Amino acid sequence: MLGSGALIVMDHTVNIVEAALRMSYFYMHESCGKCTPCREGTRWMYQILNDIQNGKGSSKQVEKLEDICDNMSFKCFCALGDAAVAPVASSIMHFRSDYDELIKNLESDEVSA
Amino acid sequence: MSEDINITINDQPVSVPKGTLVVEAAKKIGIEIPVFCYHEKLGPFGCCRMCLVEVEKMPKLTTACTQTVMPDMVVKTESPKVIKAQQGVLEFTLLNHPLDCPVCDKGGECPLQNNTFKYGPGDTRMEFDRANRDKATPLSPVITIDRERCIACQRCTRYSDIIEQESALVMLNRGFNNEVGTFNNEPYDTKYSGNVIDICPVGALTNTQFRFKARTWDLDNSATLCAHCGCNCNMTLGSRTNKFMRIETRPNDLVDDGWVCDKARFGYDFIESDHRIVEATNLVDGEYKVAKTLEIARQTAESLKKIVDEYGPESIGFIGSPFGTNEELYLYHKLFRFTLGTNNLDHKIYIDTPGLPVDHYDFLNVETANLVLLIGSDPAEELPILDLRIKKAITRKGVKLAILNDQKTELDKIADLSLMYDVGSDEIALAALANSLALELDIEMVEGETSDESLTGIAERRMKEMAELVRTAMKVCVVYNPASLTGNSIFMLKHLLGVINKIPTMECGAIPAAPFTNSLGAMDMGILPDYYPGGISSSDSGKVDQVWGDGSSLQSKGLSALEMIDKAESGELKALLVYRNNPVIDFPDRKRVESALKKLSLLVVHDMMKTETSVLATTVLPSNGPGYDEGTTTNIGGRVQYRKRGLNTKNSPDWKIISKMINSLSEKPIEYLTSFSVTEELSQTVPGYSEISKKSIKKEGKTREKIESANGVVPEIGKVESSGQGLKLRIAEQLFAKDKILDASSPLAHHFLPSTLCLHKKDALKLDLSNGDQAILAANGVEVKAIVEVSNRCNPGAVIVPRVSDDQGLLRLSRSCSVNWVEVKKPKVE
Ligand code: SF4
Ligand code: SF4
Ligand code: FES
Numbered sequence: 030m031l032g033s034g035a036l037i038v039m040d041h042t043v044n045i046v047e048a049a050l051r052m053s054y055f056y057m058h059e060s061c062g063k064c065t066p067c068r069e070g071t072r073w074m075y076q077i078l079n080d081i082q083n084g085k086g087s088s089k090q091v092e093k094l095e096d097i098c099d100n101m102s103f104k105c106f107c108a109l110g111d112a113a114v115a116p117v118a119s120s121i122m123h124f125r126s127d128y129d130e131l132i133k134n135l136e137s138d139e140v141s142a
Numbered sequence: 143m144s145e146d147i148n149i150t151i152n153d154q155p156v157s158v159p160k161g162t163l164v165v166e167a168a169k170k171i172g173i174e175i176p177v178f179c180y181h182e183k184l185g186p187f188g189c190c191r192m193c194l195v196e197v198e199k200m201p202k203l204t205t206a207c208t209q210t211v212m213p214d215m216v217v218k219t220e221s222p223k224v225i226k227a228q229q230g231v232l233e234f235t236l237l238n239h240p241l242d243c244p245v246c247d248k249g250g251e252c253p254l255q256n257n258t259f260k261y262g263p264g265d266t267r268m269e270f271d272r273a274n275r276d277k278a279t280p281l282s283p284v285i286t287i288d289r290e291r292c293i294a295c296q297r298c299t300r301y302s303d304i305i306e307q308e309s310a311l312v313m314l315n316r317g318f319n320n321e322v323g324t325f326n327n328e329p330y331d332t333k334y335s336g337n338v339i340d341i342c343p344v345g346a347l348t349n350t351q352f353r354f355k356a357r358t359w360d361l362d363n364s365a366t367l368c369a370h371c372g373c374n375c376n377m378t379l380g381s382r383t384n385k386f387m388r389i390e391t392r393p394n395d396l397v398d399d400g401w402v403c404d405k406a407r408f409g410y411d412f413i414e415s416d417h418r419i420v421e422a423t424n425l426v427d428g429e430y431k432v433a434k435t436l437e438i439a440r441q442t443a444e445s446l447k448k449i450v451d452e453y454g455p456e457s458i459g460f461i462g463s464p465f466g467t468n469e470e471l472y473l474y475h476k477l478f479r480f481t482l483g484t485n486n487l488d489h490k491i492y493i494d495t496p497g498l499p500v501d502h503y504d505f506l507n508v509e510t511a512n513l514v515l516l517i518g519s520d521p522a523e524e525l526p527i528l529d530l531r532i533k534k535a536i537t538r539k540g541v542k543l544a545i546l547n548d549q550k551t552e553l554d555k556i557a558d559l560s561l562m563y564d565v566g567s568d569e570i571a572l573a574a575l576a577n578s579l580a581l582e583l584d585i586e587m588v589e590g591e592t593s594d595e596s597l598t599g600i601a602e603r604r605m606k607e608m609a610e611l612v613r614t615a616m617k618v619c620v621v622y623n624p625a626s627l628t629g630n631s632i633f634m635l636k637h638l639l640g641v642i643n644k645i646p647t648m649e650c651g652a653i654p655a656a657p658f659t660n661s662l663g664a665m666d667m668g669i670l671p672d673y674y675p676g677g678i679s680s681s682d683s684g685k686v687d688q689v690w691g692d693g694s695s696l697q698s699k700g701l702s703a704l705e706m707i708d709k710a711e712s713g714e715l716k717a718l719l720v721y722r723n724n725p726v727i728d729f730p731d732r733k734r735v736e737s738a739l740k741k742l743s744l745l746v747v748h749d750m751m752k753t754e755t756s757v758l759a760t761t762v763l764p765s766n767g768p769g770y771d772e773g774t775t776t777n778i779g780g781r782v783q784y785r786k787r788g789l790n791t792k793n794s795p796d797w798k799i800i801s802k803m804i805n806s807l808s809e810k811p812i813e814y815l816t817s818f819s820v821t822e823e824l825s826q827t828v829p830g831y832s833e834i835s836k837k838s839i840k841k842e843g844k845t846r847e848k849i850e851s852a853n854g855v856v857p858e859i860g861k862v863e864s865s866g867q868g869l870k871l872r873i874a875e876q877l878f879a880k881d882k883i884l885d886a887s888s889p890l891a892h893h894f895l896p897s898t899l900c901l902h903k904k905d906a907l908k909l910d911l912s913n914g915d916q917a918i919l920a921a922n923g924v925e926v927k928a929i930v931e932v933s934n935r936c937n938p939g940a941v942i943v944p945r946v947s948d949d950q951g952l953l954r955l956s957r958s959c960s961v962n963w964v965e966v967k968k969p970k971v972e
């Protein structure tokens with residue numbers, strides 16, 4: 030499992046959004062493109078995560094991410110689509126605060142600007 | 143005997159055969175499940191995910207286009223889960239789809255638009271710029287792809303793989319970067335490429351000719367037929383303000399299986415050509431004078447009558463056309479046989495007779511037979527949609543294919559057995575197969591030696607293999623091209639059919655696959671010197687009188703088309719009416735034909751295009767032709783269908799012109815109101831057509847009753863042609879030839895081939911010619927230039943020359959419809 034990258038051990042210093050972004054890049058790159066939800070969904074998720082990671086995201090986008098995950102999971106042609114959903118969905122479920130932090134920065138920036 | 147399975151969809155019960163897909167079961171009870179990638183002719187694929195439905199006891203939603211029905215299945219297509227999924231999939235599909243609807247060719251008839259309206263989320267949540275891709279890349283001169291609009295459903299690539307079996311169009315790259323294209327960026331220019339335009343569920347694949355020309359809802363659509371070959375595929379002709387716009391498929395499973403070939407889709411430019419004949423003219427003192435069409439028709443009839451009165455009915459003749467409609471040909475039969483009293487009617491240069499000693503099979507039988515036996519036919523070049531049907535039968539329906547031909551064809555690749563006889567030895571080859579079967583059946587055989595390899599180029603052992611394939615097949619569909627047979631071989635072919643039919647427990651039928659639009663109709667309507675309509679022999683005066691009334695039978699034996707030319711040359715024939723035929727180009731020996739026609743005191747040409755024959759005419763009458771005309775045609779499978787008008791014209795329809803000629807000579811004129819009035823009359827007089835009416839043929843056409851062939855005696859093998867000089871000439875049909883239909887300005891011009899001659903390598907060696915060399919074909923004092931192709935397309939001793947254009951003038955090299963010899967030589971060095 031370790032060699033395949035399916036199991037990754039990270040400590041608490043890691044930014045989970047960045048990790049999710051990297052993984053979604055991986056899945057976007059791996060998608061064969063045959064089925065619509067996977068081909069389009071992996072790319073859209075990557076685009077959104079990229080925004081959030083770069084401090085341009087909003088909490089609305091996090092909710093959207095969750096919905097995209099729902100629209101993809103168990104609806105793709107093969108399991109790659111489901112696998113692509115897992116890191117994003119679980120990172121939001123378990124580390125929502127990491128997302129909020131990146132978004133808060135932005136939202137407070139906006140206020141002060 | 144298929145088991146039916148009961149399922150419930152949205153609380154509605156439905157019972158369908160085992161193996162049915164859920165999406166089809168739903169269709170049956172009027173429930174629509176939206177799809178993109180699924181197409182009934184392509185089968186399940188499951189890539190677009192549009193068709194997700196909920197099935198009780200299944201943990202996930204499932205795709206209705208891949209899921210077959212299971213006993214007691216409970217399906218929901220409108221549950222909240224399904225609706226959420228549909229909106230999600232549509233959101234993904236539209237995510238990077240451009241907002242082109244206002245200018246897109248598909249607008250108004252677009253499955254993506256329609257599904258979005260019905261099942262879409264109503265709004266977009268896409269916050270990024272949509273991806274940009276190439277907006278207009280030509281895939282070929284006739285198809286342009288807009289890659290931004292593509293939703294990667296793969297209908298087009300799967301069509302290329304499964305239906306046309308070329309795998310020419312493929313999905314390139316992976317993931318978000320995938321795109322439809324071809325290997326090495328080669329043009330996508332198969333014979334059937336245009337169908338992808340129709341099946342593309344968005345405006346990605348567009349018709350280059352039609353692009354941006356009109357909005358689909360502004361089109362006037364006419365449900366008509368293709369008039370290019372004997373398949374008679376159904377198609378829709380779209381026009382706007384009486385201008386031709388485009389051709390689309392109009393699926394009819396009994397005929398075209400939902401496809402048309404590119405000659406249909408892109409080969410209708412001729413209807414707006416400058417070379418059309420639109421006025422009636424008379425030659426007066428060396429100059430053509432225009433006059434009213436019906437007035438010239440009256441004068442023509444009177445002139446013909448005058449000649450009959452003076453020289454007898456044998457002095458006039460009619461050369462009709464396998465391209466006219468049944469109604470037009472029927473009226474010409476009446477004019478010449480009953481009004482003018484001659485049997486001199488014909489429409490072709492090869493020998494053929496109406497009727498079959500076996501069943502007349504239609505296109506569906508190609509799929510349900512166990513063996514298709516293809517004789518002298520090259521469907522890909524002659525009858526493209528029959529070619530697709532055969533490919534389907536062989537690769538997807540488990541049907542076997544046996545081929546007996548004098549040339550290699552594309553279908554050889556998928557044939558179980560393919561035997562090539564020497565050019566000109568068709569009669570003996572057919573006799574050999576018949577005898578091989580007759581021997582086992584212990585029935586009368588054709589006399590003489592037939593099995594020796596030196597006679598046909600086919601070893602006895604191989605012919606036995608073919609006989610074995612036939613003998614054990616149980617159901618055989620014989621597809622033969624009468625126009626490719628030499629001399630009297632057609633009688634041997636019909637003898638062979640009779641022998642096959644005698645095999646115990648054998649079901650046998652045949653498709654007389656002449657390449658021309660209405661060959662069967664022309665024979666059925668009696669445009670033959672020796673047969674009245676419905677295959678009644680002219681010599682059977684009892685039967686003729688019974689159908690047509692006492693005194694209808696004519697004493698004279700009629701002249702064939704080639705005999706009419708002979709008699710014109712000798713001066714015995716004084717007048718000839720040529721209807722939509724071009725003997726100068728399409729009959730052997732142009733020089734002789736021209737000089738014969740010039741000797742006539744009256745040459746009437748009734749045609750839609752100016753031709754090498756019409757310029758010799760003393761009277762020219764305009765024919766409306768496909769696009770403007772209407773009437774029925776009978777396809778090679780015996781199906782009678784209605785060819786509707788696509789564009790309006792002020793010119794008189796052909797049937798009116800012909801009936802004017804009849805009426806101006808008869809005491810009891812019959813006024814027809816429409817072409818259907820003629821259909822109605824012929825359904826009462828032509829045996830086999832009694833069920834044909836405006837109503838019965840309306841939707842899918844109707845198969846006319848089979849015409850029995852006279853009970854034949856076992857034919858004798860004709861005298862073997864004394865050997866000639868050089869090589870035997872075989873002219874091969876070419877679908878895209880530069881002629882009156884596809885001219886230099888045709889969008890299909892990229893398919894035109896240079897004049898080519900195909901040699902066996904033994905002959906090439908003897909003649910010291912190799913691939914790509916310039917060479918000359920010489921016969922009759924005529925020379926035709928061609929490029930050498932050493933392809934073993936035929937056995938040694940012959941040369942195959944594709945008919946690539948009218949200008950090439952290939953028929954000048956031949957003298958008759960049996961074996962012709964040509965010399966192949968190197969050009970003189972200057
Ligand atoms: S071009 Fe049309 S048919 Fe082909 S994959 Fe794209 S959307 Fe489908
Ligand atoms: S196969 Fe023949 S009838 Fe059918 S579309 Fe092509 S040319 Fe027309
Ligand atoms: S229509 Fe079923 S997955 Fe495309």
